[in-house]
Amino acid sequence: GAVVSQHPSRVICKSGTSVKIECRSLDFQATTMFWYRQFPKKSLMLMATSNEGSKATYEQGVEKDKFLINHASLTLSTLTVTSAHPEDSSFYICSARVQGVSTGELFFGEGSRLTVL
Amino acid sequence: SQQGEEDPQALSIQEGENATMNCSYKTSINNLQWYRQNSGRGLVHLILIRSNEREKHSGRLRVTLDTSKKSSSLLITASRAADTASYFCATLYSGAGSYQLTFGKGTKLSVIP
Numbered sequence: 001g002a003v004v005s006q007h008p009s010r011v012i013c014k015s016g017t018s019v020k021i022e023c024r025s026l027d028f029q030a031t032t033m034f035w036y037r038q039f040p041k042k043s044l045m046l047m048a049t050s051n052e053g054s055k056a057t058y059e060q061g062v063e064k065d066k067f068l069i070n071h072a073s074l075t076l077s078t079l080t081v082t083s084a085h086p087e088d089s090s091f092y093i094c095s096a097r098v099q100g101v102s103t104g105e106l107f108f109g110e111g112s113r114l115t116v117l
Numbered sequence: 118s119q120q121g122e123e124d125p126q127a128l129s130i131q132e133g134e135n136a137t138m139n140c141s142y143k144t145s146i147n148n149l150q151w152y153r154q155n156s157g158r159g160l161v162h163l164i165l166i167r168s169n170e171r172e173k174h175s176g177r178l179r180v181t182l183d184t185s186k187k188s189s190s191l192l193i194t195a196s197r198a199a200d201t202a203s204y205f206c207a208t209l210y211s212g213a214g215s216y217q218l219t220f221g222k223g224t225k226l227s228v229i230p
Contacts, residue, residue, distance in 0.1 A: 006159070032216070043205065043222040044160075093159055097216075104209040104218060105150055108159035 002028045004096050006109025013084055014117055020080045021112045023094030029074040030096035034106065035067075038091045050077040074099070084116045122221055123206055129227040136193040138224040140206030141186075149182055149189050150207045154223070160205065164191075198230045 003026040013019050023033055031052045036044040048069050049057040056069035066088075068080040077096075081088050091113050095106040123140050130136050140149070148167045152160040166173045166182045166189065173180045179192040193200055205223045209216075 004159075034218075041225075044220045046219075049216075091157070095160070104148060104211055104216065105162045105165055106160075106207075106218060107162065108152075110159040111157070113157070 002026075002096070002098050002107040004030075004094065004107045004109045006094050006112055008112055009110060010113045010115075012115045012117065015085055016083055018080055018082045019084055019114060020078055021092055021094070021114075023077045023079070023096070023109050025075045025096045025107075028096075029099045030077075031074060031099050033071060033077040033094055033096045035069060035077075035079050036093045036095065038093060038111075044093065047079075052077075081114065084114070086116045089114055089116045123204070123224045125224060126222070127225045127227070129229065130196055132196060132198055132228055132230050134196055136196050136200070136226055136228070138191045138204055138206075138226070140189045140191070140221055142189075142206075142208045142219075142221075143187065144210065146184075146208045147211050148209045149180075150209065150218070151178075151180060151189075151191050152205045152207060152220075154203045154205065156202075163204075193226075196226075196228045198228050201226060201228045 005024045007022045033050040035047045038044050046059050047062045050069045050071040052071045058064045071077040091111050093111040095108040150165045151163045154160045164175045164180050166180045177194045182189045203223045203225045205220050207218050207220045209218045
């Protein structure tokens, strides 16, 4: 199956700093990638849809200036948590659709656990 | 919202038993997908059933879909300890340039050796 690589898997940062998480599709092109946030023992909450070459589409309630998304190529999307605070601590997961496949199944990265001190 | 709702929220069974998880949703869909998540890891796609299908098998997995009741079930037969994970259903609606895959809250399955 298609492989999505997410990096870093764990990151600890101080309050006020910014953290960048990368999501790469390794063996396929992904015009669309999705960023989710998952709280402990909860489901995935879609944060935004990342579109290659255009602005990301954010879900209601997600601050676009707080969570910067860039999808500069067909294989890479990045999520930058700016001026991170302890309440931003969470598990962030990216996923991607295979370009040209209509069934809609997603391939997920392994997730990034962010801890803001 | 057409978010899927799984039940039960948690399920604990003995190895070798069958595990059944249910999912209900609210609006029309193109397909329904089941994913698995090991603790602290990403999700892995298990199986997809289209809206015009009623049942699908893949190895020890059996999925049913009842669009009249807007519900689906995932059956894992002859469970193993390695099946311990959280299982999520996700409903896909796509059309007119939109794509919306919505995840349910998940069922946490524990298989006791």
